[in-house]
Amino acid sequence: MSNVQYEKITGSIYNLRKAYKNRRDEVVKELIESVAEIELSTHAMAERNEQDYLFLSIIKLHIEKIQELQSKMELLDDLKDKQKLIEMNFPVETHAVDCGENKIYWYTYRHRGFSLGSQPKDFIRHDGSVSKFGATAYRRPLTHDELVEYEMHLYKVEEGNNPAEWVK
Incomplete structure (x- = not known):
């Protein structure tokens, strides 16, 4: 599964x-x-x-x-x-992605969009043009509990060569 x-x-x-x-x-x-x-x-x-x-x-x-x-x-x-x-x-697999300093983890919303309390703290960017409800970026992979609680799933992982450019 x-x-x-x-x-x-x-x-x-x-x-x-x-x-x-x-x-x-x-x-x-x-x-x-x-x-x-x-x-x-x-x-x-x-x-x-x-x-x-x-x-x-x-x-x-x-x-x-x-x-x-x-x-x-x-x-x-x-x-x-x-x-x-x-x-x-059967432990749920965590993301098998290296949590390096230069990685940006994008997560999309399943049932609602970006708003107060609809995503975990410490996000670094939001893009409303991705999927139906948008996507939010983090410098770390979200935990399984966060994914379930906020009804999000991994969209993509990007290399962030210049992390300062992602913070908005």
Whole structure:
């Protein structure tokens, strides 16, 4: 499995889990609001039995949504455990490029462009004309964790004969 494929899978797992967690939190909030409405409504209504049945079905629906989201999150946790097992048995290759003083490492963005907090610190140049979202240059190769966190991948490595000309 190539580093790019691995990073895509890792990023997808992280993003899906985050989305499922957010949706679960929304459903829990809806459930709490429904319970509060039930308490208010049952005190105000004379025909309590029919209304209670309706409210209980609403609560049951919310609980089913929570359980479904929880099971999806557990599946993603299993994938994360398998990911750790893969990392232990098959370490992800780092860039086999010499980290010399005169090398410039260009990385492109996968899902968003250059902005505050969208790339690791210490970049030396940005070129918005490269790929859909642009590319950013560094004097060092980025770590695997940085590539995953900022959703970037290696574009090219250049020889920088005059490093001062790259700093902007």
